[in-house]
Amino acid sequence: MSQAKVPVWVNVGLIPLINILLAFVVSALVILAIGENPIEAAGYLVYGAFGYDEGIGYTLYYATNLIFTGLAVSVAFKAGLFNIGGEGQAYIGGLGVGLLCLWLDASMPFWVIAPLAILGAFIFGAAWAYIPAYLQAKRGSHIVITTIMFNFIASSLMVYLMVNWLKEEGRMSPASRIFEENAWMPYLYELFEPFGIDIGDSPLNLTFLLALVCCVLVWGLIWHTRWGYQLRTVGTNATAAEYAGIDNSKVTIWVMLISGGLAGFVGVNEIMGVNHHLLLNFTAGYGFAGIAVALMGRNHPIGIVLAAILFGALYQGGAELAFEMPSITPEIVVVIQGLVILFSGALENMLKGKIEALFTRPVTA
Amino acid sequence: MFETIILILDATLRVSTPLILAALAGLFSERSGIVDIGLEGKMLAGAFAAAAAAAVFGSAWIGLMFAILASVALALVHGFACITHRGDHIVSGVAINTIVAGLTVTLGLDWFDLGGQTPALSGDGRFTSITLPFADALADVPVMGLIYSELISGHNILVYLAFAFVPATYWVVYKTRFGLRLRAVGENPHAVDTAGISVAFVRYRAVIICGILCGLAGAYLSTAHNAGFLKDMSAGKGYMALAALIFGKWRPVPVLLACLLFGFLDAVAVRMQGVALPGIGEIPVQAIEVLPYVLTVLLLAGFIGKAVGPKAIGKPYVKERA
Numbered sequence A: 001m002s003q004a005k006v007p008v009w010v011n012v013g014l015i016p017l018i019n020i021l022l023a024f025v026v027s028a029l030v031i032l033a034i035g036e037n038p039i040e041a042a043g044y045l046v047y048g049a050f051g052y053d054e055g056i057g058y059t060l061y062y063a064t065n066l067i068f069t070g071l072a073v074s075v076a077f078k079a080g081l082f083n084i085g086g087e088g089q090a091y092i093g094g095l096g097v098g099l100l101c102l103w104l105d106a107s108m109p110f111w112v113i114a115p116l117a118i119l120g121a122f123i124f125g126a127a128w129a130y131i132p133a134y135l136q137a138k139r140g141s142h143i144v145i146t147t148i149m150f151n152f153i154a155s156s157l158m159v160y161l162m163v164n165w166l167k168e169e170g171r172m173s174p175a176s177r178i179f180e181e182n183a184w185m186p187y188l189y190e191l192f193e194p195f196g197i198d199i200g201d202s203p204l205n206l207t208f209l210l211a212l213v214c215c216v217l218v219w220g221l222i223w224h225t226r227w228g229y230q231l232r233t234v235g236t237n238a239t240a241a242e243y244a245g246i247d248n249s250k251v252t253i254w255v256m257l258i259s260g261g262l263a264g265f266v267g268v269n270e271i272m273g274v275n276h277h278l279l280l281n282f283t284a285g286y287g288f289a290g291i292a293v294a295l296m297g298r299n300h301p302i303g304i305v306l307a308a309i310l311f312g313a314l315y316q317g318g319a320e321l322a323f324e325m326p327s328i329t330p331e332i333v334v335v336i337q338g339l340v341i342l343f344s345g346a347l348e349n350m351l352k353g354k355i356e357a358l359f360t361r362p363v364t365a
Numbered sequence B: 001m002f003e004t005i006i007l008i009l010d011a012t013l014r015v016s017t018p019l020i021l022a023a024l025a026g027l028f029s030e031r032s033g034i035v036d037i038g039l040e041g042k043m044l045a046g047a048f049a050a051a052a053a054a055a056v057f058g059s060a061w062i063g064l065m066f067a068i069l070a071s072v073a074l075a076l077v078h079g080f081a082c083i084t085h086r087g088d089h090i091v092s093g094v095a096i097n098t099i100v101a102g103l104t105v106t107l108g109l110d111w112f113d114l115g116g117q118t119p120a121l122s123g124d125g126r127f128t129s130i131t132l133p134f135a136d137a138l139a140d141v142p143v144m145g146l147i148y149s150e151l152i153s154g155h156n157i158l159v160y161l162a163f164a165f166v167p168a169t170y171w172v173v174y175k176t177r178f179g180l181r182l183r184a185v186g187e188n189p190h191a192v193d194t195a196g197i198s199v200a201f202v203r204y205r206a207v208i209i210c211g212i213l214c215g216l217a218g219a220y221l222s223t224a225h226n227a228g229f230l231k232d233m234s235a236g237k238g239y240m241a242l243a244a245l246i247f248g249k250w251r252p253v254p255v256l257l258a259c260l261l262f263g264f265l266d267a268v269a270v271r272m273q274g275v276a277l278p279g280i281g282e283i284p285v286q287a288i289e290v291l292p293y294v295l296t297v298l299l300l301a302g303f304i305g306k307a308v309g310p311k312a313i314g315k316p317y318v319k320e321r322a
Helices: A008-033 A038-050 A053-078 A086-104 A110-139 A143-166 A188-195 A207-224 A226-236 A238-243 A248-264 A266-275 A286-296 A301-324 A332-346 A348-359 B002-031 B039-057 B060-084 B089-112 B144-152 B157-175 B177-187 B189-194 B199-225 B237-247 B252-272 B285-289 B291-300
Strands: none
Touching: A008 A038, A008 A332, A008 A348, A008 B089, A038 A053, A038 A301, A053 A086, A053 A207, A053 A226, A053 A248, A053 A266, A053 A286, A053 A301, A086 A110, A086 A143, A086 A248, A086 A266, A086 A286, A110 A143, A110 A248, A110 A266, A110 B291, A143 B237, A143 B285, A143 B291, A207 A226, A207 A248, A207 A266, A207 A301, A226 A238, A226 A248, A238 A248, A248 A266, A286 A301, A286 A332, A286 B089, A301 A332, A332 A348, A332 B060, A332 B089, B002 B039, B002 B144, B002 B157, B002 B177, B002 B199, B002 B237, B002 B252, B039 B060, B039 B089, B039 B199, B039 B237, B060 B089, B060 B199, B157 B177, B157 B199, B157 B252, B177 B189, B177 B199, B189 B199, B199 B237, B237 B252, B237 B291, B252 B285, B252 B291, B285 B291
């Protein structure tokens, strides 16, 4: 059975679609088990996510975070690395943004702070990914385990910094002071207002554009540069890459730097865009959700944007759903996310052979 | 001072128990070549099932049974993905952890309407502490009396069980035929296959054992250590058990010591809150909490000893075709 005989649309379109459908079918069974009507639930979900301007804004705001973490996971995937530390990298990226804003917001205008903060998010996120990358490349420790450990280390570090150094006097919860407004990423609705266009108040901000730019850059990097070629070669066959003269450990390190930096951009959206101060736990699982987004998006920027919007819609629609059907919690979205990872990731081979066999033309040997 | 030390060690045993159970669970799975980062999810599922069943049936033992069932079911999903369909072990583990994190809260809210928690357990719904014979009588004996009555006596059955599982695991893994095969499929599955033994069957049995032990760990959290299920109550203990497994280099006794060390750090961290040490000053709690992870990273990087896992770990076994 030769792979080449299977039509491309089956591999790129049909099989992923069937896997996602399976995940949704099982999710529907869960909703049925709770005693609610899955179709009605899906209706609320879609309405909540796309039915009105504000809903769409929220959907795209969630999608912004998911594009960053999805890209982060898939860049590493392409090089054969599993970066499970997006959560920690996003956390530390946010720390970078927060520190810059706290430092410069009183003295600098927005157009100085914004690029610096974006750079800071990238550098901090990348730095947090650098240590696991270095340890994998030079000391042979497994990147999956190290990045998991670094998620916990990031979490403890943040608690320590917030409680002991960055907490604003007189505040109950460990959070920094609110930044001056010139360190706020403008909301998109504010930018549309002068033109008389009302898109509804939502946290959607300019960071969304940064996410789209990142998609284009990642696409260019992976498929249209010499670096990307090296990256894909290492991911496909590390031994062959070594023989071809590609330095595997160098590739590992810079791929992880890019991956961590992309995850760090979550900090721009959350800290500069929405919260406007440093706080704990703003990453809220986006790092892990990025794995689902990358798997569903087949590690391609276009797929990732689509998958991120879908998951963003689930996040936003899930809130609406919980409001309309009180017996359902927003956590149902986490279940769906897990099922997508299961069916389009872990069980991707389950139906692949059978479906491919259906479309394989008999070849006379 | 002596009493404080005893109290810290006592707490160490309590905190270490779920780590020991989960780390031994991981030992069986990983020794057979199946990477398991789903310890966390299986433990959480066990905790939820135990608390839910104990609340409904009023018996901690029935709760334990359901915990094992839930956890083994998830272990079989992991096996189905990794063994039968040669899926990525890490992706499968992440899937299980994610599904459980959402599903426990979703079902909990629907069944009990307490915001995702289960009802508080009391009486037979919990595993209560067992006073060993003569514990009270010997309490006044200096030194040994305190050690016996405070440290050794007065734990629930699952704590003693966890410690008993360590020599049992050692025996199974190193002294039985199944153990030999288990280690062999983790190192060189082709050789095992050549000998006419099914690689898949050995691995499936390994993940089932892993499921049983994770179920016990979960039941401990919700029906022994606490009195009911709370959202995300495993709180990273599954990952810490994984760290202990690596730190103990996939061997039962060193794994036990790693779990005790991590448990001890946890117990000390709680005690040290706001306490200034002479000459050093106050050590931030977070610095102690983070030590298990830092130590594991250092060990993996070969800065303190060297951790080398089973050779065939994480690799799907594909039988060669003629």
